[in-house]
Amino acid sequence: QVQLVESGGGLVQAGGSLRLSCAASGLTFSGYIMGWFRQALGKDREFVAAISRSGGVKNYSDAVKGRFTISRDNAKNTVYMKMTSLKPEEPTVYHCSAATTTTRLRQLDSEYWGQGTQVTVSS
Numbered sequence: 259q260v261q262l263v264e265s266g267g268g269l270v271q272a273g274g275s276l277r278l279s280c281a282a283s284g285l286t287f288s289g290y291i292m293g294w295f296r297q298a299l300g301k302d303r304e305f306v307a308a309i310s311r312s313g314g315v316k317n318y319s320d321a322v323k324g325r326f327t328i329s330r331d332n333a334k335n336t337v338y339m340k341m342t343s344l345k346p347e348e349p350t351v352y353h354c355s356a357a358t359t360t361t362r363l364r365q366l367d368s369e370y371w372g373q374g375t376q377v378t379v380s381s
Contacts, residue, residue, distance in 0.1 A: 260284040260370050262354050267375030274379070275342045280354030280372055287335040288312075290356040290370075293363045294328060294339045297374075298349035306352070307339060308363055321348075346381040 266278040278294070293308040307328040308317045316328050327340040337354055352375050355368035362368055 260356075262356060262370055262372035264352065264354055264372045264375035267352065267377045269378045269380060270344055272344065272346050272379055272381050274344055275340070276344065276377060278339045278341065278352055278354075278375060278377075280337045282335045282337070282356060282370075285356060285370065287356075288332040290358060291360055291363050292328075292330055292337040293355045293357065293368065294326075294337075294352060295355060295366070296349040296352045296377075298351075301349065303353065303366060304349065305364060305366075308360065309337065341377070344377070344379045346379045348377075348379060350377055351375070352377055 261283045262280055264280045270276050294306040295303050296306050297303040305319050306322055309328045309330050313330045325343045330337040354372045356370040357363035357368035
């Protein structure tokens with residue numbers, strides 16, 4: 259059974275930082291492209307960042323480029339996202355996903371999704 263479990267969310271002041279983690283089990287982690295997505299209440303889920311199987315290629319949405327950093331540790335089956343300069347208006351629930359192709363990931367069609375972790379930024 260495949261599981262993706264996010265952690266690291268919480269309450270932070272505007273301009274602050276958090277590091278999210280997503281621990282994967284039940285799959286060959288290094289065989290998947292990993293991504294982070296986020297969603298505001300009542301809104302569509304949006305792409306945030308993606309990282310290739312080896313970690314050598316990373317992509318970010320324009321909204322987070324320069325502020326967020328995605329990384330992975332294949333030995334620990336974990337993907338991370340360091341978030342800095344957080345803004346109160348940013349979507350609050352962050353999900354990680356595992357996909358076999360970049361196309362599937364970018365189309366929100368990843369094979370596996372985590373349940374999400376809440377990030378609240380106070381002004």
